[in-house]
Amino acid sequence: MNTLLLRLVPLLLLAATPAQEKLGRGASNEQLIDERLRASVSKGLDWLAAHQHKDGYWAELVGYKLNTNYETLDNRPLPHVGVTSLALMSFLAGGHLPDRGKYGDVLNRGLDFVLSCAQDDGQITQNGTRMYSHAFATLFLAEVYGMVERPEVKRVLQRSVDLIVDSQNVEGGWRYRPFARESDMSITVCQVLALRSARNVGIHVPITTIRNAQNYVYRSAVRGNDRTFRGGWRGGYGDEGGSFRYQNREHTRATFPLTAAGVTTLYAAGEYDSPIIRDAIDFLDKNVVSFSNEWQGHYFFFYGHYYAVQAYYITGDPKWTKYFRTIKGMLLDQQRADGSWLCHTGPGDAFGTAVSTLILQIPLQYLPIFQR
Numbered sequence: 001m002n003t004l005l006l007r008l009v010p011l012l013l014l015a016a017t018p019a020q021e022k023l024g025r026g027a028s029n030e031q032l033i034d035e036r037l038r039a040s041v042s043k044g045l046d047w048l049a050a051h052q053h054k055d056g057y058w059a060e061l062v063g064y065k066l067n068t069n070y071e072t073l074d075n076r077p078l079p080h081v082g083v084t085s086l087a088l089m090s091f092l093a094g095g096h097l098p099d100r101g102k103y104g105d106v107l108n109r110g111l112d113f114v115l116s117c118a119q120d121d122g123q124i125t126q127n128g129t130r131m132y133s134h135a136f137a138t139l140f141l142a143e144v145y146g147m148v149e150r151p152e153v154k155r156v157l158q159r160s161v162d163l164i165v166d167s168q169n170v171e172g173g174w175r176y177r178p179f180a181r182e183s184d185m186s187i188t189v190c191q192v193l194a195l196r197s198a199r200n201v202g203i204h205v206p207i208t209t210i211r212n213a214q215n216y217v218y219r220s221a222v223r224g225n226d227r228t229f230r231g232g233w234r235g236g237y238g239d240e241g242g243s244f245r246y247q248n249r250e251h252t253r254a255t256f257p258l259t260a261a262g263v264t265t266l267y268a269a270g271e272y273d274s275p276i277i278r279d280a281i282d283f284l285d286k287n288v289v290s291f292s293n294e295w296q297g298h299y300f301f302f303y304g305h306y307y308a309v310q311a312y313y314i315t316g317d318p319k320w321t322k323y324f325r326t327i328k329g330m331l332l333d334q335q336r337a338d339g340s341w342l343c344h345t346g347p348g349d350a351f352g353t354a355v356s357t358l359i360l361q362i363p364l365q366y367l368p369i370f371q372r
Helices: 003-015 018-023 027-032 035-050 081-093 104-116 131-144 151-167 185-200 207-219 256-268 275-295 299-315 319-334 349-364
Strands: 063-066 069-072
Touching: 027 319, 027 349, 035 081, 035 319, 035 349, 081 104, 081 131, 081 349, 104 131, 104 151, 131 151, 131 185, 151 185, 185 207, 185 256, 207 256, 256 275, 256 299, 275 299, 275 319, 299 319, 299 349, 319 349
Parallel strands: none
Antiparallel strands: 063 069
16 A cells, blocks of 8 residues: 555545445445546546646646636746646546656656745745635645655645635635635635645644635525526526525626535535535536536636536535536546647646546545545
8 A cells, every 4th residue: 555545544534425434435436437537547647747847837828717718817828836736636636646656756846846836925826826726736735745755845835824814805705816805706615625625634724714714605605596696607697596606796607616616615614414505416416417518628617527526526425426427428528639638718728637637536535635
């Protein structure tokens, strides 16, 4: 058994959901892992490794969401700390370790790059990346902490966590920049997952920070017959109870990705049994196919399923198995011959490939953050 597994086994024993306990730990996941999935992941990781810069990063378009588009800060790919962190997470999700094995050097060089992006105020950023990227970098450092004997990992991790805690606003959430007055669901979920992972490895995170974020998410839920948010997916609005809003404002969208983010945030905050969660899962069930077909290749698709796979995994069977078979089939069909996934709107193909391989590797159960 490798050292990563030795580190994870106690966490996994504590992390099984009631559904997994009934099945026998990992029983349903073993049924989902086949040779086609393994071959797909292997090709995807090989593609990522081949496209990593010698200095450890992946160059993608740095930008931000603008309605349904992606507004870039520069028209050329630049070192992207957020995409780099997601790509490195995908290697960890396959059980790979820094400085060991086939991808050891990929992880080691990537870790060097992420650490080099830490600023004096604690933010992990480069080339104008925002709090999304900071959270993904923090999550990566928390997951890799303990695997490497490098004191600067803990030092950078603690400072990055402190920035997240200190910049939470009075609403209980976060926005694109630290210390912003407004919040949104897509930014808040990233920060809460990063804090959860850091807390799992012994980094101090005030419980009040988590509770305030949890309350923010509760206030973002569309309840019962609330019909304030109307329109189809192309308009970006949900029109039924069970969804979650982008912001706690009138006429802000409530969509599949935001609903998946809301459920995942509540799970990360330690809330597992709520009518709001059950309604949200029902909403996801009803919309997973239509959403996926409409947004294939768009960054909405990738980040929507990045959170949906976590929401369903922690929910457990039978919904987990049904969902994963659906998204697995979609991703295997969408993978290109060279091993990558096309992201036509968003940071680029490294982003699509990193997220796709992460999703496909969830049943392997290597990363504690993807456990209850």
